[in-house]
Amino acid sequence: MGRSSGASAFYEGIDFLRAAAVFxxxxxxxxxxxPAADHSLLYSQFFRPGFWGVTLFFSISGFLIVGQLLDMASGRRDESLRVFIYRRCLRTMPTYWLTTLLVxxxxxxxxxxxxxLLANLLFVQDFAAIGSVLPVAWSLVIEVWSYLLFAGLAWGSRALAYRASRNLDWFPLLRSWDSLLLVSLVCLPLVAALIRLDWAVQGAxxxxxxxxxxxxxxxxxxxxxxxxxxxYQSPLxxxxxxxxxxxxxxxxCMALATATVPELFAAVQQPVEARRVFWLAVVFYPxxxxxxxxxxxxFWNFRYVSxxxxxxxxCRALSRCSYSVYLLHVSLxxxxxxWGSGLGPFAAYLIGSILxxxxxxxxxxxxxxxLRYLL
Structure with a gap:
């Protein structure tokens, strides 16, 4: 397939935030x-580290993955969609499979x-309503299928642009290679909000x-x-x-927003309270x-020298091994x-997870x- 000539750029600010997210x-x-009496040291009404860590991971992945697809659209990245999918699969799946089997x-x-087990290895446990072997696997399902969704939109966008270029009556925006991908980025938050609202109203x-x-x-x-x-708007x-x-x-703003949805972190097996359905589905998540x-x-201008x-x-080391840390830490x-609870076991957990x-x-x-860099 040929070696990719579009190696991903290294952004120190994103690297630092990846380390912060996994921590x-x-x-x-x-x-x-x-001990339960000391839980206020880990969480508070305004501080929910796990939720914001995962949300940061999603934002980082979206920036990097969609950025690669946009670079492919503009010719700055010499890579086919097929190679893009192979590389993403090699980055995510083998490590996840091996970790699952080791656990x-x-x-x-x-x-x-x-x-x-088969549903877990194929990242379809969410669609089949089957439990995950690794507790954190739900977020990987979202990431993997989002990669495939964006890649599919990029492929459809290219086909649409080709057809539009042969028919001048089409809306001019559609002649751009990344047109459908761009429109989807704007529409997906609205679609997701409507889905969340419907699920919440139905008692999910x-x-x-x-x-x-x-x-x-x-x-x-x-x-x-x-x-x-x-x-596309680099001066801004x-x-x-x-x-x-x-x-x-x-x-x-993160702290204040967190305080508005206490049910997101307590009694998670219960339906959303009726008075908070619209806020949670349509306002908080966006x-x-x-x-x-x-x-x-x-954090774009952050540099490690500071x-x-x-x-x-x-931070560099934690960012580099963040995926393995994320997969293994809950089992540890x-x-x-x-062994009990206390400061000692908690410190052993943090250090042991990183090691x-x-x-x-x-x-x-x-x-x-x-191996994926050889593609």
Whole structure:
């Protein structure tokens, strides 16, 4: 297929936020290792680290993936859609498969039936209403199918542009290679909001709404909009990155928005309260995606040289192995819970998750990362 000539650019601000996102998720899932009386140290009404960590991951993925597709559309990235899909599959699937099997072999999760295991390995457990072997796999289902959705839209956009170029009566926007992809980035948040609203009205649980692909199909679109802004409105993009007040405003708005949806983090098996249905479905989630993408924008000019050198090295390492850390940390937390709770087990969980993730990156991720760069 030929080696890709469009290697992804390295953005230090995004690299730092990826490390921050996985640490927020680690922090959140350490709750069982901390006595209930001390849970206020991990969470508060205004601070829900796990939710914002995952939302940041989605925004980062949307920015990078849609950015690659836009670069392919403009000719800045010499890569076919087929190679794009192969590379994304190699980045995500083999590590996930091996991690799932290792967790089962070492007894960190109960062995599922053959049908459940197959659904998990194919990322279709959400559509088949089958439980996940890895507790964090729901977010991977959203990411993987979003990649395929955006790739399909890019392919359809190219076909549409070709037909429009042969028929001058078509709307001129459709003659652009990325036209359908651009329109989809704008429409997906509206579609997702309507789906969330319908699910909530029908009595779906909070967890079903927050962990299913259909109500979350806009989760990566906000990052994709930021990628479009960078490429097609670069002067505006650069002006926005120079706003020094953007970071504190984003963090403050995140805290205030979190306090408006307490049911998103408690009693998640219950339906959304009737008085909060519209707010949660149509207002909060779009705001959350927008704020996460705005935070990416605000960290655009971040450089590691501004940090204490050992801390910068730790952030770089954590970002590099973030995928393995994300896959393995919940199983480690469950194993350490049997040792009791307290500051010691919690610290062992944080350090152990990072070390285990670093080992996973070397053994599981790096071979496939090298292989995908050969495509």
């Amino acid at each position: 927020l998720v680690l922090w959140s899932h350490g709750g069982p290792l901390v 089962l072999v070492f007894g960190l999760a109960a062995w599922p039936g053959a049908l459940q 649980s909070v967890q079903e709404i927050k962990q299913s692909f259909a109500p979350q199909i806009d989760a990566l679109a906000y990052g994709g909009m930021l990628a479009w802004l960078k490429r 993009f650069e002006r926005l990155t120079r706003l020094r007040w953007l970071i504190p405003v984003c963090l403050l 705001c959350a995606g927008f704020l996460a993408s705005l935070l990416l924008l605000s 940090l204490f050198a050992p801390l910068a090295a730790l 937390a469950a194993w350490l819970t049997s 285990l993730g670093a080992l996973g990156w070397r053994v599981l991720e790096r071979p496939f990362t090298r």
